[in-house]
Amino acid sequence: MANKVLVRQEFKVVGTRPIRHDGTDKVTGRALYGGDFSLPGMLYGKVLRSPHAHARILSIDTSAAEALPGVRGVVTAKDLPRPEEGIADVGEGAVNLRFLSDNILASNKALYKGHAVAAVAAVDAHTAEAALALIKVDYQVLPAVVNVREAMKEGAPILHESLRTDAQGQKGTTPTNIASRIQFAKGTLEQGFAQADVVVEREFETATVHQGYIEPHNATGLWSSDGQVTIWCSTQGAFTVRDLVSQILRYPVSKIKVVPMEIGGGFGGKTVVYLEPLAALLSRKTGKPVKLVMTRTEVFEGTGPTPAASMKVKMGATREGKLTAAEASFAFEAGAYPGSAVGAGCMCAFAPYDIEHGKIDGYDVVVNKPKAAAYRAPGATQTGFAVESVVDELAEKLGLDPIAFRMKNSAREGTRRIDGPIFGVIGALDCLEAARASDHWSSRLEGPNRGRGVASGFWFNIGLQSSCTISVNADGTVNLVEGSADIGGTRASIAMQAAEVLCLRAEEVKPTVADTDSIGYTQVTGGSRTTFATGWAAYEAAHDVLRQMKERVAKIWEANPADVTYEEGVFGVKGDPKMQMAFRELAGKLNHTGGPIVGRATVDPKGQGGAFATHIADVEVDPETGKVKVLRYTTVQDAGKAVHPSYVEGQMQGGAVQGIGWALNEEYFMTPGGTMANTSFLDYRMPTTLDLPMIETVIVEVANPGHPFGVRGVGEVPIVPPPAALANAIRRAVGVRMTRLPMSPGAILKEMGTV
Amino acid sequence: MATKHHVVTRVNGEEVEFLCEARHSLLEALRETLGLTGTKEGCLDGNCGACTVTLDGRLMDSCLVLAVEAHGREIQTIEGVASPQGLHPVQQAFLEEAALQCGICTPGFIVSAKALLEREPNPTEERIRWWLAGNLCRCTGYDKIVRAVVDAAARMAEVKG
Structure with a gap:
């Protein structure tokens, strides 16, 4: 097909299919993922997890574990500073810091089976695991609630005594599991349904599912005696790890360096931290580098799945097949702490259609399951399942072809979504x-x-901040440094955009994903933003290189920089066709005509x-x-x-x-x-x-x-x-x-x- | 410290010896003791195939083999697939067909696919899918992996000529 x-523009590099720059390392087994990293003298960490879905932690006795030969240190929530109230932005959502800290190590309550309670560092992983069995935790088991509808009922077990429903800024007065209620509306719903000849209303449910990346979470931490902390890990956002660890440990970002190793899949699930603060804490306690790698069971039980949802959708259409009204109620399981993707689910639900009258209610509900994390278009798959099923049923009832029905009602330029934005x-x-x-x-x-x-x-899709630098090599190639974790070929798609600007081949731009000390702030690889935003940073940095190279040409030729042209890889001067210098030739002259050239750019684009x-x-x-x-x-x-x-x-x-x-x-x-x-x-x-x-x-x-x-x-x-x-x-x-x-x-x- | 066993084996054609505990898996010995981290750990219970190696020519999840069982045997890992002359046709096909995204499952798939093509030089799509069903990939949806194996078969046939 x-x-x-x-697209009307013509390109030379963009739109081609070069071999990715990191490809050979990945087909030969040479690429180093987080789990492949090690340091001399390194210890191995393991995490003790709650066997109960809901329990008060009365006491933790780590003395027997600490006494086991080979054990070098044990940490519990007592080793974490009490976080201040506040909100941290992690790119695809915001999180409450106290909740974030409690999710790293449970302080007074375990809120799901698999909730981290303590962590051990020992000379090898087997010893650390043996030590876990020696930690005595006294739990008072509480009734658990693991279904969103059950959790919303009066009298359901309450996860957080302090939680009050935030309904569009209005705070509730009684303890609840409903963390928030949001609502979007457009037009007059009753009027819309009154115009409909056919109305379909159905309820839907989706189960909790996991992102299922093949590489388990991992982190290696080194807390040096000068107070500098380095963390090597597989993450979608090295800067996000730095920020979150800084906030959880209340330690300055300037003293934390995060080195992004290759990442074995994320799909949204590696935009948050689990092991990273523990690796740092255990290293501080033991004075040695400490590495932690989760088992598959830990990944399922202790890391963000995507929310299960309970949904109701009602839509109406005229006999001619015009959608007139849409109403939905979406209740999402946030897991143990607030912050499911229900908002994004609401935004996407009816977005493919131009509907005059609509109302969407969203509920973010805590349950005794692991805290939900982003999963590829977070929230949209659940709500899309419900809406697209109802759309199909309407087409069927109206005797219309399902594509023709969708086309008749399709969103276009100028359509206002129910949640507000105009396409x-x-x-x-x-x-x-x-x-x-x-x-x-x-x-x-x-x-x-x-x-x-x-x-x-x-x-x-999202935009957000990205940074890029490009240095020109004497042989006419360039090195490109960026901060976006490459989960699926973005080194190539970013380098190609720089190559397009510089009239180089994709292979002549060598991309590197740098650590947080070596490149400007760059947001997570998430929200489908990387090729868009970091690619844009590469585009701007390439233009910065060209600007400086034109200045250099002007200096060499004693011409006006504004008159210098660059076409097909060759610099020239307006009005003098004899003056020509190829990119490669100029690159070779840089060091003795004023010094090296490095282009740089930071972007925060809004036009996704x-x-x-x-x-x-x-x-x-x-x-x-x-x-x-x-x-x-x-x-x-x-x-x-x-x-x-x-x-x-x-x-x-x-x-x-x-x-x-x-x-x-x-x-x-x-x-x-x-x-x-x-x-x-x-x-x-x-x-x-x-x-x-x-x-x-x-x-x-x-x-x-x-x-x-x-x-x-x-x-x-x-x-x-x-x-x-x-x-x-x-x-x-x-x-x-x-x-x-x-x-x-x-x-x-x-x-x-x-x- | 638990008693350690002395294991003498061949890895990618070279004689290798190491000490291991009875409970250590071959995967652990390869990665932790021998530093051959190209063989990946995804699940540790034989369900993802990221740790696929061959043991005396037979495909194995190295997480399900004890390190001591390697004694006197012949192990091939991803590190032994390419030669000084260049990449193996399966590796080249994976690159050109864009058959990898994050790459964590790639070593396992390449070791499995190579083993298939050494036995059956011209497998059907169905046969390839059957053979690779023990290797999980969460990124690609397998389409480009299957295409790469078909492509690799053609390349290998050409070389044999």
Whole structure:
């Protein structure tokens, strides 16, 4: 399937497919991830975790553990300074510092099974583990609540006695698990529903799922005797780690250096800290470097999953197929501390459509599960599942083609979302058109128990701060230094944008991801911002290099800098075609014509364009087992401009498959007491090669006017459509409307009335 | 200190000896004792395949093999896949097909895919998917990995000519 290109600019490097700069290290095993790092004399840390989902910690006795030969130090919440009240910004959300600190080491209460209670450093990991068993914790077990609706009820066990509902700034007066209620409204809802000929209202639920990165969390800390702290870890944001550790330990940022190692997946889950403050604390206590690596069970039980949600969506449309009104209530599990992505879920829910009257309520609710973290388009997949299922049902009731119905109601430039913003240039309609024109949509799907579904999705993308420096080498290449963790090829997509400006080949720009002492502040790799914002910083830094090189040419030629031109890699002077100097030639002269040239830039761009996607899924449901087989899958997405199309396709495919896993299999099986019963990859069933077909991609390019090359973020939106696309396909295959994720074999059989 | 065992083995064609405790896994010996950190740890219970190596030519999750079991055997890890002459065709195909994103599962996939192509030079897509089902990748959705293995098979056929 051909990509649909609506970008008008012509490029030489942007839009090509060079081999990524860090590729060889990663296919030879030479790339060093956080878990691969070690220092001489290093100790190994392990974390003791609460066996109870909700318990008061009456006392902790670490003396027997400390007495074990080989143990060098033990820390508990007593070793953490009491944090001041305050809010820390971590890029994709804000967190309360006291809660943040308590999540590192529980102080008076354990709020989920797996909550860290103490940490040990010893000469090896086995000794540290043995020491954990010697720590005596006296718990007073409390009733737990592990479901959002239960947690919202009167009389539910209360997690935080001090928590009061924040309803649009109004504070509640009684203890509650509802941390906040938000509301967005547009038009007059009653009027909208009065205009509707058909109204569909349904309730939906989604289970807790995990980001599932293959690399467990890790951190190595060294607290030097001069007070300088260095932390090596796998993180999506080295500066975020520095800021959070600084706030948790109440220690100056200037004394903390975070060295980002290669990162083995994050998907939002590595935008916060867990082990990093512990590595620093244990190092301070022992005087040695200390490394901690989580087990897979710890990752499931102790790190941010994505919120389970309980949702209600009501939408109305006229007989002609015009949406008139939309109403939704979304309750999200925040986990043990407030701060789920319900706000983002509300913002994205109805965004693909132009709807005159709407109201969205969102509830952020604490439950006895690990504190939720961002997961790829956080919140949007849950709400998208609900809304796109209802949209599909409306189309069905109206007898309209599901793509035509979506096109008729598609958001466009100028559409105001229910949560307020007015869209600029967007590709919502273009994605639908490309989906309708795809080979997949026009192909025939025959056979019993087979069905085709379609769904759209939206993610707003973010901008935020990035920094970049570029130094010119004497051989005419450049070294580029940036601060964005490279999770999936962004060294390449950033270097390519500098190469485009400098008229160099992608291979002639050598990118390095630097530590927090070596580059200006750069926000997390998250929010689909990296190729957009750090790429923009590279673009500006490259222009800074060119400006300085033009000045140098002017100096050498005794010309006016304003008259110096740069085209096709050659400097010239207006009006004198004989004067020419190639970039490489000038690069070789820098050191004896005034010194080296380093370009620099910092950016905080606001023009991120929202991203839309439309997916098409063909499924076959086995009526005997309830198993859903994905026969064919196509992702259509507006990338703005695909800087490196292979890695854009990779994001689309990977996001879609995470969405397929979420839709069909993945789930935290929780016992009523709050224990996750499936804490391994055997039982937490992520998609394998055998579960999938090839994932077809159609890149649509509707240039984002808010970026020099038209780039939009691409990483997140592809996870949004799959659950609804599959639910809609299942509906056509076997006639049942699935309203709960995952749509596992058992759930489908139950819905079909087989069991 | 627990009693240690003396293990003599071959890793990537070179004789290697090390001391280990009975409870140490081969993965731990490779990474912690021998410094061969290209073999990755993802789950420690044999479900992700990031630690895939070959033991006497047979694919293994090295987290499920005890280090002492390596005695007198022949181990191949990701570090032994490329040669001084350059990358193996599977590695080259992974690069050119963009078959990796974060890269943490990549060593395991390359070791597995190489083992497949050494046995079956021209596998179908279905066969590739069957063979690689023990290796989890969370980034790519596997599409480009499967394509890379198909591509690598073609490259290897060309070399054999």
